[in-house]
Amino acid sequence: GKELPVSDNQIDFVFSYLTFRHLPSKAILEEYVQEIVRVLKIGGVVKVQLRTGPEVYRWRWFHGVSFFAEEARQLFEQKGLKVLKIEEEDAKSLWVIVKKM
Structure with a gap:
């Protein structure tokens, strides 16, 4: 999280693809x-x-944090963003689309 x-x-x-799913912590x-x-x-x-689902592979460096849909909604809403859509791409991936109001 450096300042851009x-x-x-x-x-x-x-747009972020395959980046957030590898971050080591929710913080x-x-x-x-x-920053976004x-x-x-x-x-x-x-x-x-x-990443969505249980964090069963957290011991591997490349498996970052995981969010269920409601957790993702809360994260973005707490930052003041309006959630437009959350959809599961597959059993391990979640797409979140939000808007700054």
């Missing part, structure tokens, strides 16, 4: 989401992929 070299409220769209993921909120314009949209 972008001014506040400048970005229209953020780090929350830092990333907070900072740079995203009002009306901007975010689409991210998260």
Whole structure:
């Protein structure tokens, strides 16, 4: 969660595929989401992929945090984003689409 070299409220769209699912902790993921909120314009949209299901492989470095749909909803809503859609891609992947209001 480093600060991006972008001014506040400048970005229209953020997309993340296969990145958040490998972060080692929910705290780090929350830092990333907070930085996204900072740079995203009002009306901007975010689409991210998260790992879903139980964290049965957490002992492996490449298996990061996992979220069930309701946990993902809470995370993004707590950061002030409106959840537009959450869908399971398969048994291990969850797509979350949110908007900054």
